[in-house]
Amino acid sequence: MSLRTYEIITKYIGKDSGVKVVLEPNAVPTCDIKKKLIILPSNIKEENVFAALAEAMHEAGHVRITTSKIAQLATDEFEHSVLNAIEDIRVDRDNFKILPNIKDFYREEMRMLDKNRRNAQDISLSARILCDIIMSLEDFSEFCVNSPDVWTVINKHGLLRKAENLIWHLNSRQYDEARDELKAICKILREEDKKREQPKKQDQDPSSGVGKERPGKDKTAAMLDEGLKRIVKNKEKVFALGDEAGGNTKSDIATLGPLALKEQTKNRFVDLLDKKEKHNISEDQGKLNTDSFPSFLTGDIEDLFKEMTIVRRKKSKILLVLDRSSSMWDKLIDGMRKDRLVVKTAKTIVDILKEVQEIEGINVDYEIAAFAAEYRLLNKETWEKEYFSISMPDGTRLSLAFCMAQDQILNDIEVDGNKLIILITDGQVRETQIDDIKSAILKHNQDVRCLIIGIGASPQILKFIGADRNIVAEEIADVVLMEAIQDMLEG
Ligand SMILES: [Zn+2]
Structure with missing residues:
Protein backbone atom coordinates (compact mmCIF):
# COMPACT_ATOMS: atom_id res chain seq x y z
CA MET A 1 0.00 0.00 0.00
CA SER A 2 1.10 3.47 -0.76
CA LEU A 3 1.77 4.36 2.81
CA ARG A 4 4.19 7.07 1.85
CA THR A 5 1.55 8.88 -0.19
CA TYR A 6 -0.93 8.47 2.63
CA GLU A 7 1.61 9.77 5.15
CA ILE A 8 2.61 12.77 3.13
CA ILE A 9 -0.92 13.78 2.24
CA THR A 10 -2.13 13.47 5.80
CA LYS A 11 0.84 15.54 6.88
CA TYR A 12 -0.14 18.37 4.55
CA ILE A 13 -3.79 18.07 5.46
CA GLY A 14 -2.64 18.71 8.99
CA LYS A 15 -0.46 21.66 8.06
CA ASP A 16 -3.20 23.22 6.01
CA SER A 17 -5.82 23.03 8.74
CA GLY A 18 -3.66 23.56 11.78
CA VAL A 19 -4.49 20.03 12.80
CA LYS A 20 -2.16 17.38 14.03
CA VAL A 21 -2.68 14.18 12.09
CA VAL A 22 -1.23 11.14 13.80
CA LEU A 23 -0.96 7.77 12.10
CA GLU A 24 -0.81 4.84 14.48
CA PRO A 25 -0.97 1.12 13.79
CA ASN A 26 -4.44 -0.28 14.48
CA ALA A 27 -5.76 3.07 15.67
CA VAL A 28 -9.49 3.71 15.79
CA PRO A 29 -10.06 6.83 13.67
CA THR A 30 -10.87 9.80 15.87
CA CYS A 31 -11.21 13.49 15.29
CA ASP A 32 -11.00 15.86 18.22
CA ILE A 33 -12.07 19.29 16.99
CA LYS A 34 -11.22 21.04 20.26
CA LYS A 35 -7.73 19.58 20.52
CA LYS A 36 -7.31 19.83 16.74
CA LEU A 37 -6.13 16.26 16.63
CA ILE A 38 -6.93 13.53 14.15
CA ILE A 39 -5.80 9.98 14.80
CA LEU A 40 -5.93 7.52 11.94
CA PRO A 41 -4.74 3.95 11.53
CA SER A 42 -1.48 3.64 9.61
CA ASN A 43 -2.23 0.13 8.41
CA ILE A 44 -5.28 0.56 6.27
CA LYS A 45 -6.03 -1.73 3.35
CA GLU A 46 -4.35 -0.76 0.14
CA GLU A 47 -7.56 -0.50 -1.84
CA ASN A 48 -8.91 1.94 0.73
CA VAL A 49 -6.13 4.51 0.57
CA PHE A 50 -8.09 7.03 -1.46
CA ALA A 51 -11.24 6.65 0.57
CA ALA A 52 -9.21 7.01 3.76
CA LEU A 53 -7.57 10.16 2.44
CA ALA A 54 -10.98 11.58 1.58
CA GLU A 55 -12.13 10.87 5.13
CA ALA A 56 -8.99 12.36 6.63
CA MET A 57 -9.49 15.51 4.58
CA HIS A 58 -13.11 15.61 5.58
CA GLU A 59 -12.24 15.46 9.27
CA ALA A 60 -9.60 18.13 8.83
CA GLY A 61 -12.23 20.25 7.08
CA HIS A 62 -14.46 19.99 10.15
CA VAL A 63 -11.62 21.20 12.32
CA ARG A 64 -11.14 24.10 9.93
CA ILE A 65 -14.72 25.33 9.56
CA THR A 66 -17.11 23.58 11.95
CA THR A 67 -17.22 25.98 14.86
CA SER A 68 -18.64 25.21 18.29
CA LYS A 69 -21.40 27.73 17.49
CA ILE A 70 -22.52 25.43 14.70
CA ALA A 71 -22.33 22.33 16.88
CA GLN A 72 -24.66 24.07 19.36
CA LEU A 73 -27.41 24.68 16.82
CA ALA A 74 -28.89 21.21 17.20
CA THR A 75 -31.10 20.60 20.23
CA ASP A 76 -31.65 16.85 19.97
CA GLU A 77 -30.08 13.77 18.38
CA PHE A 78 -32.19 13.88 15.25
CA GLU A 79 -31.31 17.51 14.59
CA HIS A 80 -27.72 16.72 15.34
CA SER A 81 -27.60 14.02 12.65
CA VAL A 82 -29.33 16.20 10.07
CA LEU A 83 -27.12 19.20 10.82
CA ASN A 84 -24.07 16.97 10.61
CA ALA A 85 -25.09 15.64 7.21
CA ILE A 86 -25.59 19.12 5.80
CA GLU A 87 -22.48 20.50 7.46
CA ASP A 88 -20.66 17.64 5.71
CA ILE A 89 -21.69 19.11 2.37
CA ARG A 90 -20.32 22.49 3.40
CA VAL A 91 -17.05 20.93 4.57
CA ASP A 92 -16.62 18.83 1.43
CA ARG A 93 -17.30 21.73 -0.92
CA ASP A 94 -14.74 23.76 0.98
CA ASN A 95 -12.27 20.91 0.53
CA PHE A 96 -12.95 20.69 -3.20
CA LYS A 97 -11.94 24.33 -3.49
CA ILE A 98 -8.59 23.68 -1.86
CA LEU A 99 -7.45 20.86 -4.11
CA PRO A 100 -9.25 19.73 -7.26
CA ASN A 101 -7.73 16.28 -6.98
CA ILE A 102 -9.53 15.67 -3.69
CA LYS A 103 -12.72 15.05 -5.58
CA ASP A 104 -11.21 11.92 -7.10
CA PHE A 105 -10.40 10.60 -3.65
CA TYR A 106 -13.98 11.24 -2.60
CA ARG A 107 -15.26 9.51 -5.70
CA GLU A 108 -13.33 6.38 -4.70
CA GLU A 109 -14.94 6.51 -1.29
CA MET A 110 -18.39 6.94 -2.84
CA ARG A 111 -17.79 4.00 -5.14
CA MET A 112 -16.88 1.88 -2.15
CA LEU A 113 -19.98 2.82 -0.16
CA ASP A 114 -22.25 2.63 -3.17
CA LYS A 115 -22.69 -1.12 -2.76
CA ASN A 116 -24.41 -0.48 0.57
CA ARG A 117 -26.67 2.08 -1.03
CA ARG A 118 -28.20 -0.11 -3.64
CA ASN A 119 -29.97 -2.36 -1.14
CA ALA A 120 -30.97 0.49 1.06
CA GLN A 121 -34.72 -0.10 1.25
CA ASP A 122 -34.57 -1.19 4.89
CA ILE A 123 -32.75 1.98 5.83
CA SER A 124 -34.60 4.89 7.36
CA LEU A 125 -36.19 7.17 4.76
CA SER A 126 -34.61 10.31 6.21
CA ALA A 127 -31.15 8.73 6.00
CA ARG A 128 -31.69 7.91 2.34
CA ILE A 129 -33.04 11.40 1.68
CA LEU A 130 -30.01 13.00 3.33
CA CYS A 131 -27.70 10.69 1.41
CA ASP A 132 -29.18 11.83 -1.91
CA ILE A 133 -29.12 15.48 -0.84
CA ILE A 134 -25.41 15.13 -0.05
CA MET A 135 -24.68 13.32 -3.31
CA SER A 136 -26.62 15.84 -5.38
CA LEU A 137 -25.16 18.93 -3.76
CA GLU A 138 -21.60 17.57 -3.89
CA ASP A 139 -22.00 16.73 -7.57
CA PHE A 140 -21.88 12.97 -7.08
CA SER A 141 -25.43 12.31 -8.23
CA GLU A 142 -24.37 9.04 -9.86
CA PHE A 143 -24.08 7.64 -6.33
CA CYS A 144 -27.58 8.56 -5.19
CA VAL A 145 -29.77 5.88 -3.59
CA ASN A 146 -32.35 7.04 -6.12
CA SER A 147 -35.33 5.17 -4.71
CA PRO A 148 -38.56 6.84 -5.91
CA ASP A 149 -39.90 7.61 -2.41
CA VAL A 150 -36.73 9.59 -1.68
CA TRP A 151 -37.10 11.92 -4.63
CA THR A 152 -40.86 12.35 -4.15
CA VAL A 153 -40.13 13.78 -0.72
CA ILE A 154 -37.11 15.86 -1.80
CA ASN A 155 -39.06 17.47 -4.64
CA LYS A 156 -42.31 17.89 -2.76
CA HIS A 157 -40.67 19.91 0.01
CA GLY A 158 -37.91 21.57 -2.00
CA LEU A 159 -35.35 19.96 0.27
CA LEU A 160 -32.37 20.66 -1.98
CA ARG A 161 -33.09 24.37 -1.81
CA LYS A 162 -33.66 24.19 1.96
CA ALA A 163 -30.32 22.45 2.42
CA GLU A 164 -28.65 25.12 0.26
CA ASN A 165 -30.26 27.82 2.41
CA LEU A 166 -28.96 26.21 5.56
CA ILE A 167 -25.47 26.04 4.09
CA TRP A 168 -25.73 29.68 3.06
CA HIS A 169 -26.72 30.72 6.59
CA LEU A 170 -23.88 28.69 8.09
CA ASN A 171 -21.39 30.29 5.72
CA SER A 172 -22.73 33.78 6.58
CA ARG A 173 -22.80 32.99 10.30
CA GLN A 174 -26.51 33.76 10.48
CA TYR A 175 -27.12 31.29 13.24
CA ASP A 176 -30.74 32.17 14.05
CA GLU A 177 -31.73 31.72 10.43
CA ALA A 178 -29.68 28.53 10.27
CA ARG A 179 -31.51 27.15 13.31
CA ASP A 180 -34.90 27.91 11.76
CA GLU A 181 -33.97 26.27 8.49
CA LEU A 182 -32.60 23.21 10.31
CA LYS A 183 -35.81 22.86 12.32
CA ALA A 184 -37.89 23.14 9.15
CA ILE A 185 -35.89 20.39 7.44
CA CYS A 186 -36.05 18.15 10.51
CA LYS A 187 -39.81 18.60 10.81
CA ILE A 188 -40.31 17.43 7.22
CA LEU A 189 -37.97 14.46 7.63
CA ARG A 190 -39.52 13.31 10.89
CA GLU A 191 -43.00 13.49 9.46
CA GLU A 192 -42.00 11.56 6.35
CA ASP A 193 -40.27 8.92 8.48
CA LYS A 194 -43.43 8.58 10.56
CA LYS A 195 -45.64 8.20 7.49
CA ARG A 196 -43.41 5.41 6.29
CA GLU A 197 -43.36 3.66 9.67
CA GLN A 198 -47.12 3.86 10.19
CA PRO A 199 -48.65 3.93 6.74
CA LYS A 200 -52.03 2.72 8.03
CA LYS A 201 -52.43 5.30 10.72
CA GLN A 202 -54.14 8.01 8.70
CA ASP A 203 -55.35 10.36 11.40
CA GLN A 204 -52.30 11.87 12.92
CA ASP A 205 -52.32 14.52 15.53
CA PRO A 206 -51.58 17.67 13.55
CA SER A 207 -49.37 18.92 16.34
CA SER A 208 -47.10 15.90 16.01
CA GLY A 209 -43.52 16.59 15.11
CA VAL A 210 -40.64 18.05 16.99
CA GLY A 211 -42.52 19.13 20.08
CA LYS A 212 -44.18 15.80 20.69
CA GLU A 213 -41.10 13.61 20.44
CA ARG A 214 -40.34 11.59 23.49
CA PRO A 215 -37.27 12.82 25.26
CA GLY A 216 -34.37 10.39 25.76
CA LYS A 217 -34.53 7.39 23.46
CA ASP A 218 -35.58 8.68 20.10
CA LYS A 219 -36.17 5.75 17.77
CA THR A 220 -36.34 7.86 14.60
CA ALA A 221 -33.09 9.58 15.51
CA ALA A 222 -31.37 6.27 16.21
CA MET A 223 -32.53 4.86 12.88
CA LEU A 224 -31.37 7.96 11.05
CA ASP A 225 -27.98 7.81 12.71
CA GLU A 226 -27.58 4.12 11.96
CA GLY A 227 -28.70 4.58 8.36
CA LEU A 228 -26.26 7.42 7.73
CA LYS A 229 -23.43 5.38 9.18
CA ARG A 230 -24.21 2.55 6.78
CA ILE A 231 -24.59 4.46 3.55
CA VAL A 232 -22.82 7.78 3.98
CA LYS A 233 -20.16 7.69 6.64
CA ASN A 234 -18.94 4.16 6.98
CA LYS A 235 -15.72 4.66 8.91
CA GLU A 236 -15.31 0.99 9.77
CA LYS A 237 -15.27 0.18 6.10
CA VAL A 238 -13.08 3.07 5.01
CA PHE A 239 -10.51 2.49 7.73
CA ALA A 240 -10.66 -1.30 7.70
CA LEU A 241 -7.31 -2.51 8.93
CA GLY A 242 -4.88 -4.26 6.68
CA ASP A 243 -1.68 -6.03 7.50
CA GLU A 244 0.25 -4.14 10.14
CA ALA A 245 3.63 -5.22 8.91
CA GLY A 246 2.87 -5.02 5.23
CA GLY A 247 2.64 -1.85 3.28
CA ASN A 248 5.67 0.19 4.02
CA THR A 249 7.74 -1.72 1.53
CA LYS A 250 9.36 1.35 0.06
CA LYS A 276 29.90 -1.59 -25.83
CA GLU A 277 30.21 -3.20 -29.16
CA LYS A 278 33.44 -5.04 -29.98
CA HIS A 279 34.64 -5.68 -33.48
CA ASN A 280 37.49 -8.10 -33.79
CA ILE A 281 39.60 -7.58 -36.83
CA SER A 282 40.68 -10.77 -38.43
CA GLU A 283 44.33 -11.80 -38.73
CA ASP A 284 44.79 -10.88 -42.34
CA GLN A 285 43.86 -7.29 -41.61
CA GLY A 286 45.96 -7.15 -38.47
CA LYS A 287 49.40 -5.80 -37.90
CA LEU A 288 52.39 -7.89 -37.22
CA ASN A 289 52.92 -8.19 -33.51
CA THR A 290 56.61 -7.73 -33.00
CA ASP A 291 56.37 -8.62 -29.31
CA SER A 292 55.29 -12.10 -30.28
CA PHE A 293 58.28 -13.15 -32.28
CA PRO A 294 58.86 -16.08 -29.93
CA SER A 295 55.57 -17.37 -31.28
CA PHE A 296 57.07 -17.55 -34.70
CA LEU A 297 59.62 -19.93 -33.34
CA THR A 298 57.08 -22.04 -31.52
CA GLY A 299 54.73 -22.11 -34.45
CA ASP A 300 51.81 -20.12 -33.05
CA ILE A 301 51.21 -18.17 -36.19
CA GLU A 302 47.99 -16.51 -35.00
CA ASP A 303 49.71 -14.83 -32.09
CA LEU A 304 51.92 -13.02 -34.49
CA PHE A 305 49.08 -10.70 -35.30
CA LYS A 306 47.83 -8.17 -32.78
CA GLU A 307 44.16 -8.49 -32.27
CA MET A 308 42.68 -5.20 -33.29
CA THR A 309 39.67 -4.35 -31.23
CA ILE A 310 37.52 -1.36 -31.86
CA VAL A 311 35.26 -0.45 -29.03
CA ARG A 312 32.25 1.55 -29.97
CA ARG A 313 29.66 2.62 -27.51
ZN1 LIG B 1 -18.50 14.99 8.79
Missing part, protein backbone atom coordinates in the same frame (compact mmCIF):
# COMPACT_ATOMS: atom_id res chain seq x y z
CA SER A 251 10.68 2.90 3.22
CA ASP A 252 14.09 1.22 2.96
CA ILE A 253 14.78 3.18 -0.20
CA ALA A 254 13.14 6.29 1.16
CA THR A 255 15.43 6.27 4.18
CA LEU A 256 18.43 6.35 1.90
CA GLY A 257 17.76 10.00 1.32
CA PRO A 258 17.42 11.74 -2.03
CA LEU A 259 21.15 12.31 -2.58
CA ALA A 260 22.18 8.71 -2.12
CA LEU A 261 19.22 7.69 -4.18
CA LYS A 262 20.26 9.99 -7.01
CA GLU A 263 23.78 8.56 -6.92
CA GLN A 264 22.44 5.03 -6.99
CA THR A 265 20.17 5.85 -9.89
CA LYS A 266 23.01 7.43 -11.80
CA ASN A 267 25.08 4.27 -11.34
CA ARG A 268 22.22 2.13 -12.59
CA PHE A 269 21.96 4.37 -15.62
CA VAL A 270 25.63 3.85 -16.28
CA ASP A 271 25.27 0.08 -15.93
CA LEU A 272 22.32 -0.04 -18.23
CA LEU A 273 23.46 2.39 -20.87
CA ASP A 274 27.10 1.45 -21.14
CA LYS A 275 26.63 -0.92 -24.05
CA LYS A 314 26.09 2.02 -28.52
CA LYS A 315 23.82 5.00 -28.48
CA SER A 316 20.88 5.01 -26.09
CA LYS A 317 18.08 7.50 -25.95
CA ILE A 318 15.65 8.71 -23.35
CA LEU A 319 12.54 10.57 -24.33
CA LEU A 320 10.89 12.66 -21.65
CA VAL A 321 7.23 13.35 -22.30
CA LEU A 322 5.60 16.00 -20.13
CA ASP A 323 1.91 16.66 -19.63
CA ARG A 324 1.04 20.31 -20.13
CA SER A 325 -2.76 20.20 -20.20
CA SER A 326 -4.55 22.92 -18.26
CA SER A 327 -5.14 20.64 -15.27
CA MET A 328 -1.40 20.91 -14.72
CA TRP A 329 -1.94 24.45 -13.48
CA ASP A 330 -3.56 23.00 -10.41
CA LYS A 331 -1.65 23.03 -7.20
CA LEU A 332 -0.46 20.03 -5.28
CA ILE A 333 -1.13 19.62 -1.61
CA ASP A 334 1.97 21.62 -0.65
CA GLY A 335 0.90 24.53 -2.83
CA MET A 336 3.36 23.68 -5.60
CA ARG A 337 1.94 23.94 -9.11
CA LYS A 338 1.99 20.64 -10.99
CA ASP A 339 3.51 22.18 -14.14
CA ARG A 340 6.35 23.79 -12.22
CA LEU A 341 7.14 20.54 -10.46
CA VAL A 342 7.00 18.59 -13.72
CA VAL A 343 9.68 20.83 -15.18
CA LYS A 344 11.73 20.57 -12.02
CA THR A 345 11.45 16.79 -12.03
CA ALA A 346 12.32 16.55 -15.73
CA LYS A 347 15.33 18.75 -15.07
CA THR A 348 16.53 16.33 -12.40
CA ILE A 349 16.50 13.60 -15.02
CA VAL A 350 18.24 15.79 -17.60
CA ASP A 351 20.92 16.70 -15.07
CA ILE A 352 21.58 13.04 -14.29
CA LEU A 353 21.81 12.26 -17.99
CA LYS A 354 24.23 15.11 -18.61
CA GLU A 355 26.39 13.88 -15.78
CA VAL A 356 26.30 10.35 -17.11
CA GLN A 357 27.28 11.68 -20.54
CA GLU A 358 30.06 13.96 -19.44
CA ILE A 359 31.63 12.18 -16.52
CA GLU A 360 31.06 8.58 -17.44
CA GLY A 361 31.27 9.08 -21.18
CA ILE A 362 28.10 7.15 -21.80
CA ASN A 363 26.58 7.58 -25.21
CA VAL A 364 23.10 8.59 -24.22
CA ASP A 365 20.95 11.21 -25.81
CA TYR A 366 17.70 12.67 -24.62
CA GLU A 367 14.81 14.64 -25.96
CA ILE A 368 11.92 16.39 -24.31
CA ALA A 369 8.38 16.56 -25.58
CA ALA A 370 5.21 18.13 -24.23
CA PHE A 371 1.63 17.18 -24.85
CA ALA A 372 -1.93 18.30 -24.28
CA ALA A 373 -4.31 17.68 -27.17
CA GLU A 374 -1.19 17.56 -29.35
CA TYR A 375 2.28 16.15 -29.03
CA ARG A 376 5.24 18.45 -29.65
CA LEU A 377 8.98 18.03 -29.40
CA LEU A 378 10.68 20.83 -27.45
CA ASN A 379 13.99 22.49 -28.17
CA LYS A 380 16.70 20.88 -26.08
CA GLU A 381 18.27 24.18 -25.13
CA THR A 382 15.16 26.12 -24.26
CA TRP A 383 12.69 23.41 -23.28
CA GLU A 384 12.05 24.75 -19.77
CA LYS A 385 10.76 28.07 -21.10
CA GLU A 386 9.10 26.48 -24.06
CA TYR A 387 7.11 24.09 -21.92
CA PHE A 388 5.29 27.05 -20.39
CA SER A 389 5.09 29.26 -23.45
CA ILE A 390 4.09 27.12 -26.42
CA SER A 391 0.47 27.33 -27.39
CA MET A 392 -1.31 24.08 -27.90
CA PRO A 393 -4.99 23.10 -27.88
CA ASP A 394 -5.98 21.92 -24.44
CA GLY A 395 -6.88 18.37 -23.54
CA THR A 396 -5.06 15.32 -22.24
CA ARG A 397 -4.48 12.99 -25.14
CA LEU A 398 -2.28 10.73 -23.13
CA SER A 399 -2.49 7.70 -25.39
CA LEU A 400 -1.81 9.79 -28.50
CA ALA A 401 1.25 11.33 -26.86
CA PHE A 402 2.43 7.96 -25.73
CA CYS A 403 2.10 6.34 -29.14
CA MET A 404 3.78 9.27 -30.88
CA ALA A 405 6.66 9.12 -28.44
CA GLN A 406 6.97 5.39 -29.08
CA ASP A 407 6.96 5.89 -32.85
CA GLN A 408 9.53 8.62 -32.60
CA ILE A 409 12.00 6.63 -30.55
CA LEU A 410 11.44 3.37 -32.45
CA ASN A 411 12.14 5.03 -35.78
CA ASP A 412 15.30 6.76 -34.64
CA ILE A 413 17.87 4.80 -36.63
CA GLU A 414 20.81 6.37 -34.85
CA VAL A 415 19.79 4.73 -31.63
CA ASP A 416 21.07 1.18 -31.38
CA GLY A 417 21.29 0.94 -27.61
CA ASN A 418 18.48 1.22 -25.11
CA LYS A 419 15.33 3.17 -25.75
CA LEU A 420 13.42 4.59 -22.83
CA ILE A 421 10.32 6.72 -22.48
CA ILE A 422 9.55 8.54 -19.25
CA LEU A 423 6.15 10.17 -19.29
CA ILE A 424 4.92 12.42 -16.47
CA THR A 425 1.20 13.17 -16.25
CA ASP A 426 -1.63 13.90 -13.86
CA GLY A 427 -3.64 11.46 -15.95
CA GLN A 428 -7.05 13.12 -16.02
CA VAL A 429 -8.14 10.72 -18.74
CA ARG A 430 -10.75 8.14 -19.54
CA GLU A 431 -10.28 4.43 -19.00
CA THR A 432 -10.11 3.80 -22.78
CA GLN A 433 -6.93 5.86 -23.12
CA ILE A 434 -5.27 3.73 -20.46
CA ASP A 435 -6.27 0.60 -22.35
CA ASP A 436 -4.71 2.04 -25.51
CA ILE A 437 -1.45 2.69 -23.67
CA LYS A 438 -1.45 -0.80 -22.20
CA SER A 439 -1.68 -2.38 -25.63
CA ALA A 440 0.92 0.02 -27.07
CA ILE A 441 3.35 -0.92 -24.30
CA LEU A 442 2.79 -4.63 -24.89
CA LYS A 443 3.29 -4.25 -28.63
CA HIS A 444 6.79 -2.79 -28.34
CA ASN A 445 7.73 -4.21 -24.99
CA GLN A 446 10.97 -5.65 -26.36
CA ASP A 447 12.24 -2.48 -27.94
CA VAL A 448 11.21 0.39 -25.71
CA ARG A 449 11.09 0.56 -21.96
CA CYS A 450 8.31 2.76 -20.66
CA LEU A 451 7.81 4.51 -17.41
CA ILE A 452 4.76 6.55 -16.49
CA ILE A 453 5.00 8.72 -13.41
CA GLY A 454 1.98 10.43 -11.89
CA ILE A 455 1.95 13.95 -10.54
CA GLY A 456 -1.05 14.55 -8.30
CA ALA A 457 -2.49 11.83 -10.45
CA SER A 458 -6.05 10.61 -10.62
CA PRO A 459 -6.97 7.25 -9.04
CA GLN A 460 -7.79 5.73 -12.43
CA ILE A 461 -4.25 6.14 -13.70
CA LEU A 462 -2.76 5.16 -10.35
CA LYS A 463 -4.55 1.84 -10.59
CA PHE A 464 -2.56 1.28 -13.75
CA ILE A 465 0.86 2.63 -12.78
CA GLY A 466 0.74 1.90 -9.05
CA ALA A 467 -0.04 4.31 -6.23
CA ASP A 468 3.63 4.65 -5.28
CA ARG A 469 4.45 6.13 -8.68
CA ASN A 470 2.76 9.38 -7.77
CA ILE A 471 4.37 12.67 -6.90
CA VAL A 472 2.00 14.30 -4.44
CA ALA A 473 4.32 17.00 -3.11
CA GLU A 474 7.64 18.55 -3.99
CA GLU A 475 9.45 17.00 -1.06
CA ILE A 476 8.95 13.47 -2.35
CA ALA A 477 9.34 14.21 -6.06
CA ASP A 478 12.93 13.02 -6.35
CA VAL A 479 12.38 9.91 -4.27
CA VAL A 480 9.37 8.85 -6.32
CA LEU A 481 11.22 9.58 -9.52
CA MET A 482 14.42 7.77 -8.59
CA GLU A 483 12.59 4.73 -7.31
CA ALA A 484 10.52 4.54 -10.45
CA ILE A 485 13.56 4.90 -12.69
CA GLN A 486 15.45 2.27 -10.75
CA ASP A 487 12.52 -0.11 -11.00
CA MET A 488 12.41 0.48 -14.73
CA LEU A 489 16.13 -0.02 -15.17
CA GLU A 490 16.00 -3.26 -13.22
CA GLY A 491 12.90 -4.53 -14.95
